[in-house]
Amino acid sequence: MTAMPPLSDLAWARGFTDPTWARRHTTSGRETVPSRAVWRGRGGPRDLPTAPPGALDGLAFTGPGGRTLGLGQLLAAAETDALLVLHRGRIVHEQYLHGYEPHVPxxxxxxxxSYLGLLAAVLIHQGRLDRGTEVVKYVPELAGTAFGEATVDHLLHMGTRVSYAGRRYDKALEAQRYFAVLAPQLRPYGYSGPASIREHLATARATGAPGAEFRYENGNVEALAEVLRRVTGTTTSAHLSDTIWTRLGAEEDAYYIVDAEGTEAACGGFSATARDVARLGEMIRCGGAVGDRQVIPEAVASTIVSGVPDGYPRRVRFPAAPADAPATLSYHDLWWIPNDPYGSFMASGIHGQRLFICPALDLVVVHYASQIVSPAVPQVPLVQAFLAIGSHLNS
Known part of the structure; x- marks a missing residue:
């Protein structure tokens, strides 16, 4: 189990310093706040073949502090809820912990x-969305905000400098304030701030020219989601369903939580089963195809790890990394790129959620967790563990 953080971390956190409390919300979102389904379609699920068990037996990993851990110890340190490993399209390991069940999103x-970035990249490929166009051209209501003055490409690369309601920008605090926008039960006593994503974005003001630096901020994604809704004329849930989810052979509907106005929380309110996210990853690994069906253009699937556009930082720090940690990752179209020798890329969530795709090692890993984020709690080096798994399987 992870250690408890100091009380100084409790401001605005509303329980997310306790893994058990966090787990309750990571596995039961649609029971606590309004939600909208991402329909899986009418067909049956596409089979995921299973390899003989034991493929990861005896494998050792480097854990926090450089300790050597077995797989079970690693998963305990990461507060893992689920680990699913696909190698060459076959499940070689599937494990669920802490009472979490395979059919539960x-x-x-x-x-x-990253999933929203994928939808945007498809629209760009189709010529329906232009990277260089200012956001205000798509969403006039964002005029005068930090996001309205930015281009679509700025949003896709976290390229805005923003403060909300005149506050000095603090990433961790703004993340908690964003949660309070979505869920009344996460608001501190006396809260009088925005009650919807639209109201939240309206308070954003630019503190510098867009495109000058990388600043990981949820508002970029929510503004981009509104752009996509204007371009497609449909909800984020229906867009993801029509473009991808109904074409994966998914087993279950996914869902987004929605705010008081019925707007999806596109930057982090999505839930799905591990198996269905593994299907998404395998589709991307296979060049955008599921069997003989092309789900997304091959050009989109194959260029996620392509170079970061000129003008953006080519190395950035992971959001949970210490302030003195080196900048080692790249960021492109809302995907993280570890810059390893295998062409890997990943979607990443705050509590240890990962979709890790490694084409050179024929590997897709889905990791779900409910780990807390605090300077007092060492983070588990999951990427290194995934690469160790892929190297082991390929050998």
Missing amino acids: HFNASAAK
Whole structure:
């Protein structure tokens, strides 16, 4: 189990410093706040073949502090709820912990950002969305905000400098304030701030020119989601369903939580089962195809790890990394790129949610967790663990 953080971390956190409390919300979002389904379609689920068990037996990993851990110890340190490993399209390991069940959708948290980036990239490929166009051209209501003055490409690369309601920007605090926008039960006593995503975005003001630096901020994704809704004329849930979910052979409907106005929380309110997210990852690994059906253009699937556009930082720090940690990752179209030798990329969520895709190792990993984020709690090096798994399977 992870250690408890100091009381100084409790401001605005409303229980997310306790893994058990966090787990209750990561696995039961639609029971606590309004939600909208991402329909799986009418057909039956596409089979995921299973390899003989034991493929990861005896494998050792490097854990926090450089300790050597077995798989069970690693998953305990990461507060893991589910681990699913696909190698060359076959399940080689599938495990569920803490009472979490395979058929229950689990919050993907900020991993959802990457799925929205995928939808945007498809629209760009189709010529329906232009990277260089200012957001205000698509969403006139965002005029005068930090997001309205930015381009679509700025949003896709976290390229805005923003403050909300005149406050000095603090990433961790703004994340908690965003949660309070969505869920009344997460608001501190006396809360009088925005009660919808639209109201929240309206308070954003630019504190610098867009495109000058990387600043990981939920508002970029919510503004982009509104752009996509204007372009497609439909909800984020229906867009994801029509473009991808109904074409994956998914087993279950996914869902988004929605705010008081019925707007999806696109930057982190998406939930799905581990098996269905694995199907999504395998589709991308296979060049956008599911069998003989092309779900997304091959050009979109194959260019996620392509170079970061000129003008953006080519190395950035992971949001949960210490302030003195080196900048080692790249960020492109809302996907994280570890810059390893295998061409890997991933969608990542705050509590340990990962969709990790490694084409050179024929690997897709889905990891769900309810780990807390605090300077007092060492983070588990999940990417290194996934690469160790892929190297082991390929050998």
